[in-house]
Amino acid sequence: MGKIIKLLPLLFCVMATGCHNNYSDDGSVDERQKEFILSKVNNYQGMIQLYRGKLNRREDPAVRYKLAELYYQVEDYESSRHYLSPLLADNPDEKTLILESKNLLESGELLDALAAIRQALKLDPKSGEAHNIQGILLAQTGDYPAALQAFKEARSRFVSDNIVLNNMAMLAILQENYAAARDYLMPLYTRGDTSQKTLHNLVFALVKLQDFQGAENILRQDKMYQNRSGILESLVTLAPRPQQQLQRHYNRTALKEMPSATEPVVTESHRQRPPVSISASLKENSEITLPDGKTEVAKKSVVSENAVLSVTGNLREISAIRSGQHTNHFRITLESAYAVNYRELKSTQKNKRVFELDNIKLNDFLLRVGKAIALRNSDVKKVNFYQKNDVTVMMEIDFNKEITRTKTFRIAKSGKNQERLVFDLYHG
Numbered sequence: 001m002g003k004i005i006k007l008l009p010l011l012f013c014v015m016a017t018g019c020h021n022n023y024s025d026d027g028s029v030d031e032r033q034k035e036f037i038l039s040k041v042n043n044y045q046g047m048i049q050l051y052r053g054k055l056n057r058r059e060d061p062a063v064r065y066k067l068a069e070l071y072y073q074v075e076d077y078e079s080s081r082h083y084l085s086p087l088l089a090d091n092p093d094e095k096t097l098i099l100e101s102k103n104l105l106e107s108g109e110l111l112d113a114l115a116a117i118r119q120a121l122k123l124d125p126k127s128g129e130a131h132n133i134q135g136i137l138l139a140q141t142g143d144y145p146a147a148l149q150a151f152k153e154a155r156s157r158f159v160s161d162n163i164v165l166n167n168m169a170m171l172a173i174l175q176e177n178y179a180a181a182r183d184y185l186m187p188l189y190t191r192g193d194t195s196q197k198t199l200h201n202l203v204f205a206l207v208k209l210q211d212f213q214g215a216e217n218i219l220r221q222d223k224m225y226q227n228r229s230g231i232l233e234s235l236v237t238l239a240p241r242p243q244q245q246l247q248r249h250y251n252r253t254a255l256k257e258m259p260s261a262t263e264p265v266v267t268e269s270h271r272q273r274p275p276v277s278i279s280a281s282l283k284e285n286s287e288i289t290l291p292d293g294k295t296e297v298a299k300k301s302v303v304s305e306n307a308v309l310s311v312t313g314n315l316r317e318i319s320a321i322r323s324g325q326h327t328n329h330f331r332i333t334l335e336s337a338y339a340v341n342y343r344e345l346k347s348t349q350k351n352k353r354v355f356e357l358d359n360i361k362l363n364d365f366l367l368r369v370g371k372a373i374a375l376r377n378s379d380v381k382k383v384n385f386y387q388k389n390d391v392t393v394m395m396e397i398d399f400n401k402e403i404t405r406t407k408t409f410r411i412a413k414s415g416k417n418q419e420r421l422v423f424d425l426y427h428g
Contacts, residue, residue, distance in 0.1 A: 046072050063089060071399045074123060075337070077103045094349060105140075113137050122350065128157030133156055135167060144171055162193050169201050173208075181205040189218070316340070316359055321369045325377060329407075329426040332373070332383070332397070336360075336419045342408065350402045351381070360393045362386065379427065401427040 033048065038046040051067040054060065064083055071080035087096045097120035104113035114137050120130045135150030148171055155164040169184035194380050199218060206215040298340040320335040334340060335355075341358040366385040373383045381398040388394045407424040 024123065024337070046071055048074070053154060055083075064402045065096060065099070072099060072103060074105075075106070077106050081107075088108055092119075094120045094127055096122070098127070098133065101130075101137075105137060110137055110140055114141075126157060128154045129157040131157060132159050132163065132167065138173065139167075139171055144175060147171055162188060162195065162198070166197050166201060169205070173201065173205060176208075177245055178205045178208040182209060230384075317361060317363065318357075320374075321366075323373045323377065323383075325379065326424075329386050329424045330379060330399070331378070331425075332423045333411075334419075334421045336421075339419050340421050342421065344406065344408065349398075353403055353406055353423075354396045355395045355397075355408075356388065357393045357395055359391055362393050366393070397423075397425060399425070 025316055031054075034048065035050055038050065044055055048067065048070050050361060051063055051070060054063045055067055064087060068080045068084040068087075071077075071083065081100065084096065084100055084103070092100075097116050101113045101116035101120065104110075114134070117130055117134045117137060120127060122136065131150050131153035135147045135154060138144075138147035138150055148168065151164050151167045151171070154167075155161070165184045165188055169181040172178070172180035172184065180202065182205045185198055185205065188198050189202055203215045203218050206212075316338040318336050318340075322331075322333040322335070323332055323369070338359075340360060343356045343358075345352050345354040345356060345391065362385060370383040370385045373423050374380045379400055381400050382396070383398075384394075384396040386394050386396075403425050405426045407426070409422050409424075411420045412424055
């Protein structure tokens, strides 16, 4: 018994020491646990702070890449490129070049994105993800045959059918071959794929084939659409941008970005340029989306082989609309996570004002809010949002009084909304 008693303190000491040894002096186990929890709840801002701290303490290429990837996932492409740039300057590997290409694609830098993805394919010709992204880029330049071949190559490299078939369907939509698009997408739908990109592209194809009953049945599966008739009416009027127009736009961009004969050739992808807003070359409801999912505020993690050509392309959403009557004017404020380009058009009616909103996609939210504003304000006859073309939404405001002048300006960002665009309409 005495031996047992003597052994107990020693056993306790060993156990305590063992527990202590599981935790390093820098708290790495606590950090790993924190990272695990943050990743499980999709807290990307928390993950960013965690990896910034890691990188601040010690340079680590793997940590640097992960931080750049996290910034990409929250759509901060400039920051992603900033942290990725040292890796690009030092013999970049395939995954670094792929992430750079995706950042450039989202920033509208198609030439540089193509250069980066081709460099990635030289390093690994068997990369399914690289072939898939190359297909997206080629589609945006109007080179549909090459894009289709790239998607077929991606599929042969076992990129998910949900991704590749959506991309091939999008190519068919761009060429107005809606029957082919339906045939690509319907098997996905019947196998249980009810993702937004599949539903949106399939509904768009069915509407164009005048299968309104089929489109209506599918929309019932998507609880996001409460005003289904408005969406269907809008889709009927949409048409893809002609292939020749895409190619002309791409060729003009290429000429502008070509260096002069006396300039040294510098790879554009290594220059630090902030992302710019470009006109999406693709339709609103035929989606070329990138693999991260690009949907809710909490970004999904990037799946290595994913990248989907989504109809929304680079189109942006209005996240909130505020309106109200002031002393001598009526105000409408549009809020978005991105800058909104606009233009006021001339109106022959004194009680009406018309604005073009570029790079904005029409959704059920805009349709519903437009009606609600008119119902709540007696001076407002109608606020109507509708699709003008594949990249432009029109905002028409009809008053019961004469509008004497308008004033449009931007105010400081609020929270996650980088843009607050204000329309003040002065009336008699």
